[in-house]
Amino acid sequence: MARELMNAVQYSSYGGGPDGLQHVEVPVPTPNKDEVLLKIEAASLNPFDWKVQKGMVRPFFLPSSLTYLVIADVVGDVIEVGSRIKNFKPGDKVVAMVNPISMLPGSVDSWEFLNHVKHTQLGIFPIGSDIGTYGLDMAPLELQASSEPVYNGVNSDRTAEGEQVMISLASTIVVGVVAKNGGGLAEFAVTKGSLTVARPPELSADKFVGLPVAGLTAHQALTQSAGIKLDGSGTKSNILITAASGGVGHYAVQLAKLGNAHVTATCGARNIELVKGLGADEVIDYRTPDGAALRSPSGKKYDTVIRCATGIPWSTFERNLSSNGKVIDISPGPSSLFTFALKKLTFSKKQLVPLILIPKDENLRYLVNLVKEGKLKTVIDSKYPMDKVKDAWAKIIDGHATGKIVVEN
Numbered sequence: 001m002a003r004e005l006m007n008a009v010q011y012s013s014y015g016g017g018p019d020g021l022q023h024v025e026v027p028v029p030t031p032n033k034d035e036v037l038l039k040i041e042a043a044s045l046n047p048f049d050w051k052v053q054k055g056m057v058r059p060f061f062l063p064s065s066l067t068y069l070v071i072a073d074v075v076g077d078v079i080e081v082g083s084r085i086k087n088f089k090p091g092d093k094v095v096a097m098v099n100p101i102s103m104l105p106g107s108v109d110s111w112e113f114l115n116h117v118k119h120t121q122l123g124i125f126p127i128g129s130d131i132g133t134y135g136l137d138m139a140p141l142e143l144q145a146s147s148e149p150v151y152n153g154v155n156s157d158r159t160a161e162g163e164q165v166m167i168s169l170a171s172t173i174v175v176g177v178v179a180k181n182g183g184g185l186a187e188f189a190v191t192k193g194s195l196t197v198a199r200p201p202e203l204s205a206d207k208f209v210g211l212p213v214a215g216l217t218a219h220q221a222l223t224q225s226a227g228i229k230l231d232g233s234g235t236k237s238n239i240l241i242t243a244a245s246g247g248v249g250h251y252a253v254q255l256a257k258l259g260n261a262h263v264t265a266t267c268g269a270r271n272i273e274l275v276k277g278l279g280a281d282e283v284i285d286y287r288t289p290d291g292a293a294l295r296s297p298s299g300k301k302y303d304t305v306i307r308c309a310t311g312i313p314w315s316t317f318e319r320n321l322s323s324n325g326k327v328i329d330i331s332p333g334p335s336s337l338f339t340f341a342l343k344k345l346t347f348s349k350k351q352l353v354p355l356i357l358i359p360k361d362e363n364l365r366y367l368v369n370l371v372k373e374g375k376l377k378t379v380i381d382s383k384y385p386m387d388k389v390k391d392a393w394a395k396i397i398d399g400h401a402t403g404k405i406v407v408e409n
Helices: 047-054 211-225 247-258 269-277 289-293 314-318 334-345 361-372 386-398
Strands: 005-011 022-027 035-044 073-081 093-097 120-126 164-168 172-178 188-192 196-198 238-241 262-267 282-285 302-307 321-329 351-354 380-385 404-408
Touching: 005 386, 035 093, 047 386, 073 188, 073 211, 093 188, 093 211, 093 361, 196 361, 211 247, 211 302, 211 321, 211 361, 238 247, 247 262, 247 269, 247 302, 262 269, 269 282, 282 289, 314 321, 334 351, 380 386, 386 404
Parallel strands: 238 262, 238 302, 262 282, 302 321, 321 351, 380 404
Antiparallel strands: 005 022, 035 073, 035 188, 035 404, 073 093, 093 196, 120 172, 164 172
16 A cells, blocks of 8 residues: 555553553554455454553563554454455455454563564463463464574564464463554554454444454353353353443353353443343342342352452352352453462362453354344443544543443544
8 A cells, every 4th residue: 555654542651541642653564465454443442451551461461661552453444455365355344353462460480582572462371281271272383493593482583473472481381472563543453364354334333343352252251161052052051240231241241141041240230221131131230238249139059150340259259159160250360360270279160260362253253243133232332533542541441331442533
């Protein structure tokens, strides 16, 4: 394309909140052979976005200084395709994920490789852990077969931007993505063809913009971690979804009902009718005693809990689980990892399962089709133009959005 520069939003240091966001001009990214260049129509925010900026995952994620173009969820129009892309053409309307992230905190002895691999988005897993248990099915790249210098398994000259890498350090396995020059808060972005899905041109962009991260997280939690069959053919189970009016939660309620589950949900009082309208069988105000205790109004024990709300101790979940119940934590932290390890070591029938999002195009395509068929909807909390992105950022930090926050070009 003839245009060389684009408008984008980035931050160049940790902290700062909304005021740390900067409107800049940067080069329009160029797609590799297996990538697609999109003109962005809209992007949606996720809690992980502001947590990275705040430095909450800094010891496990990025170097001490960075220039970071933010946001993974995008919808837009195809402008240009790489030579290996056969299923898209300029003008196609799509939904996609920019710079997919798989992340779980852990401990690291050495980060020298960050001197050689810049702007790397990382997920960290203790050596000796069963990677399959975390739901991680990414294979490492064979980067060692090179006559050029390799640093901790990553060749800084030969590793293509956007490729997945696995790096072995003294006490960790690090899985990450070498990031492209781009993010969703921009006029243009590059996405992998494998994480780009066509969307119906007759439906508005905001119906799809929340699917890549929040929608796929809910789908993976229910289908892979909980074993729910979304065609309703499986055994009926009792599911609790906390923070059910949030980004992941509101998708999880709808998908669980497609799977013929009995759904108990928690949310604030102002969203009870909304969550009931999404299909929940029981809705509890989390501020009430029963809500704080996660007690089902019908006295049911939960076979699965989709934990979308933080700050709830394991003991509260445990007393409400069925004999083989599990809690699926969509944003696991150190306490969750400790509980996960303890329950594994003690052979407990009640388990905590950390969820690591592994985005797959077939799952995104499935969600797009559900939207097209009217079986899944995206609840929009608010929309902001790009010049009001700081207001959107403040809203996501506040943590009480109902559904998704969208930024439009």
